[in-house]
Amino acid sequence: MxxxxxxxxxxxxxxxxxxxxxxxxxxxxxxxxxxDQTKIEDLPAAIHDALSQEKICRSIRPGMRIAITAGSRGTDRYPEEMCAIVSELKALGADPFLIPAMGSHGGGTAEGQALMLQNLGITEETVGAPIRATMEVVQIGSNMDGYPVYIDKYAAEADGIVIVNRIKPHTNFRGEYESGLMKMMTIGLGKNVGAATCHRLPMDDMSHNVFAFGSAVLKHANVLFGLATLENPLDKVRRVIALTPEEIPEQEKLLQAEAKMSMxxxxxxxxxxxxxxxxxxxxxxxxxxxxxxxxxxxxxxxxxxxxxxxxxxxxxxxxxxxxxxxxxxxxxxxxxxxxxxxxxxxxxxxxxxxxxxxxxxxxxxxxxxxxxxxxxxxxxxxxxxxxxxxxxxxxxxxxxxxxxxxxxxxxxxxxxxxxxxxxxxxxxxxxxxx
Structure with a gap:
């Protein structure tokens, strides 16, 4: 009930x-x-392969405190995915932790956002890393349109940030950038304040706004890499893609077009x-x-x-x-x-x-x-x-x-x-x- x-x-x-x-x-x-039921059977192995690429692992140094974004969606094998990312970072000598990255979800409170993750199976015990929840943000700069850009305080204080998200069509707007890594940086990392800043702008321009705010996060924050997943029509992961910060803007457009084909x-x-x-x-x-x-x-x-x-x-x-x-x-x-x-x-x-x-x-x-x-x-x-x-x-x-x-x-x-x-x-x- x-x-x-x-x-x-x-x-x-x-x-x-x-x-x-x-x-x-x-x-x-x-x-x-x-x-189409094509899917990845061994998700941790696929994540290992993606993060073992030289272009990705070279950004990790021993002892780095790394914030990993954890969103509010019930994605395929979510705890297994996050645990695998944590394990790979630990194997490289890093000290990872998770941050709820979900804008104003969870009632707009740190406790509510941590509870949302818990109910999706994301806890310190299941992923092997602490969950650090706050609604405090830090302004890290302005975007190309002059609007202030905010990110989670713990992410801003970390030595690096890993952006994790599923790429798929958005539910409320259309464009080259919809749900994905750029939106996670714009809305998820932005918490209440960042989400509100973006959402106050015209909905018809949302794809551009996601690009503008996401690009500013890539410019002003220490994003180490992004890990994107694509799902089949049955919501099972069929591709895992690791992208450098430089690759994210262009590659995400291509991945979004691919995701639309599988909707x-x-x-x-x-x-x-x-x-x-x-x-x-x-x-x-x-x-x-x-x-x-x-x-x-x-x-x-x-x-x-x-x-x-x-x-x-x-x-x-x-x-x-x-x-x-x-x-x-x-x-x-x-x-x-x-x-x-x-x-x-x-x-x-x-x-x-x-x-x-x-x-x-x-x-x-x-x-x-x-x-x-x-x-x-x-x-x-x-x-x-x-x-x-x-x-x-x-x-x-x-x-x-x-x-x-x-x-x-x-x-x-x-x-x-x-x-x-x-x-x-x-x-x-x-x-x-x-």
């Missing part, structure tokens, strides 16, 4: 439940999207209802990835799929009440609402100036009512023939559920495998699916 912050009460007079009781749900089937998507561009079992910061920065759901807090970003109604059923335990993204749904549940820690989410919403995800959708008593309401309010459909998809979250869409009405649309898609015969929904006595 996760941490619950309130016990809300809805539909005391059963008006809504009576209104929706005749809504019929479509039959469902489970399908598999057969994405997983839902197998239809238009349907009636999307049900997301869980949202959370461990799945995507905005709680649910707009590249999957087709809706973003940025109204200028045109995305697929086109969906009439979206339903969010729950907030992940790992998100610790940060329900950012729930506002992009049309309907949600009492279970999800009762988990919302407004302090955890609002600092992030306001800092990023992405307000839509922090709003509250229509809240209904249980999963059944939320799904029925979504179907009831769709235009031009018979609810039992609705084109509907249900996904566990936006990070894991390899196996999903679709209504039988969608099958003719999907049958021409070679990468789809139907796993079950049609079945009816299985709600418990409280009207919930889980």
């Amino acid at each position: 996760g941490q619950v912050f309130r016990d809300s009460h809805w539909d005391r007079n059963h008006v809504v439940s009576r209104l929706l009781e005749g809504v019929k749900l479509p039959s469902m089937v489970r399908i598999r999207q057969n994405f 997983p998507r839902l197998p239809a561009d238009e349907f009636d209802v999307l049900i997301v079992d869980q949202i959370g910061k461990n799945f995507s920065g905005p709680g649910m990835d707009p590249n999957v759901t087709g809706i973003s807090g940025n109204p200028h970003l045109k995305l697929k799929p086109d969906v009439q109604r979206r339903v969010v059923l729950d907030v992940s335990d790992e998100s610790h009440g940060n329900a950012t993204g729930i506002g992009l749904a049309d309907f949600s549940t009492k279970r999800a609402f009762d988990k919302i820690d407004f302090d955890a989410g609002y600092a992030n919403n306001i800092t990023s100036r992405s307000l839509a995800g922090g709003r509250i959708p229509i809240i209904l008593q249980n999963d059944l009512l939320a799904i029925r309401a979504a179907l009831y309010t769709c235009d031009g459909i018979r609810t039992e023939e609705a084109r509907l998809m249900r996904i566990p979250n936006t990070l894991h869409i390899g196996e999903i559920e679709v209504s039988t009405a969608l099958l003719p649309t999907l049958s021409a898609t070679a990468c789809i495998e139907i796993l079950t015969d049609p079945y009816v929904w299985n709600f418990d006595a409280d009207g919930n699916l889980f």
Whole structure:
């Protein structure tokens, strides 16, 4: 169930439940999207090979205190990755430590950010190095546009910094630089202050801003190297790339273009209802990835799929009440609402100036009512023939559920495998699916 912050009460007079009781749900089937499954089997070995390159290891001297950035995303084999980096640096005689590098996430507090890492399996015990969390920053200079550049105090005091991040399309803007090493230097290392400085600038210029701030960090801070990962559509690491500071700006553009080619998507561009079992910061920065759901807090970003109604059923335990993204749904549940820690989410919403995800959708008593309401309010459909998809979250869409009405649309898609015969929904006595 996760941490619950309130016990809300809805539909005391059963008006809504009576209104929706005749809504019929479509039959469902489970399908598999057969994405490219190329992945690195031995991640520590791949990291060893990357960091053993002369261009990388020559930057490390015995006794150096090295800060390693640790972000807030639940990436593939994250503790194993960070442990391997720590081990390689120790083997070269360095004294590494980790710093939470996640802007204003974790409620914008050092304790909250350390807790986010802990819940992703990142602790001193699992990675073999201390976690040093602070929200204090140091101004290290200005960028090419004249804006001040800030980084984490402990990173600034270290003898060197290692930038670690996954490269992938961003959820709220497009450009040559999106999520990756440059953004980690801009937003992650910048903490609340640095993130706010960048986010106050126009969203349409965000890719340039990430380049401008990231370039300034490379110029004014002692970045030793960057370690980037690329994932396959099933979110498994398929490439590990170590880059010198000089290589990062140009190589990241190429890696971002490669990452876009591997971005997983839902197998239809238009349907009636999307049900997301869980949202959370461990799945995507905005709680649910707009590249999957087709809706973003940025109204200028045109995305697929086109969906009439979206339903969010729950907030992940790992998100610790940060329900950012729930506002992009049309309907949600009492279970999800009762988990919302407004302090955890609002600092992030306001800092990023992405307000839509922090709003509250229509809240209904249980999963059944939320799904029925979504179907009831769709235009031009018979609810039992609705084109509907249900996904566990936006990070894991390899196996999903679709209504039988969608099958003719999907049958021409070679990468789809139907796993079950049609079945009816299985709600418990409280009207919930889980």
